[in-house]
Amino acid sequence: MKLDLEELKKIDALIQRSDRILIIPHRQPDGDTLGSALGFYQSFSLMGKHPEIVCKDVPAEVFSFMPNIEHVKKGEPRFDYDAILVLDAGATHLTGFHETHPALFDKSLEVINIDHHPSNNFYGRYNIVDSTAASATMIVYRMLGHLGYPLDRHAATCLLTGLYTDTGSLQHSNTTSEALRIAAELLAKGANLRHLSKEVFNTTKISTMRLWGRIFKNTVQKSDGVTMSVVTAKDFLDTGAGFDEIAGAVDFVNSVPGSEYSVILTERDGKVKASLRTLKDEVDVAEVASEFGGGGHTKAAGFTLPGRLEKEIRWKVVSGK
Numbered sequence: 215m216k217l218d219l220e221e222l223k224k225i226d227a228l229i230q231r232s233d234r235i236l237i238i239p240h241r242q243p244d245g246d247t248l249g250s251a252l253g254f255y256q257s258f259s260l261m262g263k264h265p266e267i268v269c270k271d272v273p274a275e276v277f278s279f280m281p282n283i284e285h286v287k288k289g290e291p292r293f294d295y296d297a298i299l300v301l302d303a304g305a306t307h308l309t310g311f312h313e314t315h316p317a318l319f320d321k322s323l324e325v326i327n328i329d330h331h332p333s334n335n336f337y338g339r340y341n342i343v344d345s346t347a348a349s350a351t352m353i354v355y356r357m358l359g360h361l362g363y364p365l366d367r368h369a370a371t372c373l374l375t376g377l378y379t380d381t382g383s384l385q386h387s388n389t390t391s392e393a394l395r396i397a398a399e400l401l402a403k404g405a406n407l408r409h410l411s412k413e414v415f416n417t418t419k420i421s422t423m424r425l426w427g428r429i430f431k432n433t434v435q436k437s438d439g440v441t442m443s444v445v446t447a448k449d450f451l452d453t454g455a456g457f458d459e460i461a462g463a464v465d466f467v468n469s470v471p472g473s474e475y476s477v478i479l480t481e482r483d484g485k486v487k488a489s490l491r492t493l494k495d496e497v498d499v500a501e502v503a504s505e506f507g508g509g510g511h512t513k514a515a516g517f518t519l520p521g522r523l524e525k526e527i528r529w530k531v532v533s534g535k
């Protein structure tokens with residue numbers, strides 16, 4: 215990971231002269247975008263500034279342990295801020311504000327884009343984009359350190375949450391030595407790993423268990439090694455699970471032996487959403503997803519198509535006595 219020091223200098227000057235700072239996580243916020251947002255929120259607060267976090271969607275309950283999470287407000291951004299940060303959004307549409315607030319992305323505002331997705335097209339006036347970082351919070355950590363901004367134990371917990379969730383608790387192939395080093399440094403700063411691993415990785419609601427039960431029941435492995443499952447709108451209805459409760463199931467489906475990559479198709483609001491994962495070095499699921507108009511990382515990607523899921527039942531004649 216290498217920081218663009220010229221760009222950082224400009225960002226530092228902007229932050230130093232800013233008081234009101236808007237922080238925008240991506241929609242359907244995950245641990246990484248929230249960790250980045252809350253890390254900055256805490257740091258800016260300690261600097262005596264007035265940060266606000268505005269998100270298209272409400273954070274999932276699982277993140278309620280994160281310090282300052284109550285300051286993540288669902289809403290629409292205004293433009294009367296001195297600086298605006300957009301975090302962990304690999305494309306402008308992922309904020310949910312690209313259509314309603316195009317000015318965020320036309321470089322007319324003091325927008326800082328911080329991200330680790332290879333798809334990022336540098337939509338900010340300032341851009342710190344590094345696809346070698348396992349999480350956006352790793353970049354945030356390096357930035358705070360380089361700029362000498364405050365990083366207390368609350369910020370450390372938030373940054374570590376992003377690192378943990380984006381690496382599947384330090385198990386995915388993006389877990390570099392630097393990721394482990396930063397995890398260690400965040401622990402040394404007082405990050406609450408015990409709390410975060412209990413809340414994020416070892417807490418499962420009954421509705422989630424029931425939903426995952428259906429996902430596992432529907433799992434099939436095709437002859438080409440693609441392990442697949444589906445979740446219908448009815449599954450959500452029957453189990454009472456929310457859409458966010460599907461997170462993580464695709465990794466589990468991918469653990470079937472011989473799996474080249476895994477796909478979970480989810481039916482939602484007249485669309486079918488696909489999540490893809492692989493653990494194979496030679497498989498690039500972003501490439502698979504791009505064939506369907508999607509994208510993402512090489513090991514974790516997705517796409518969305520209009521339509522619905524229909525069950526296909528096949529009958530065949532088998533010989534018998």
Ligand SMILES: [Mn+2]
Nearest residue numbers: 246302350380
């Ligand atoms: Mn991320």
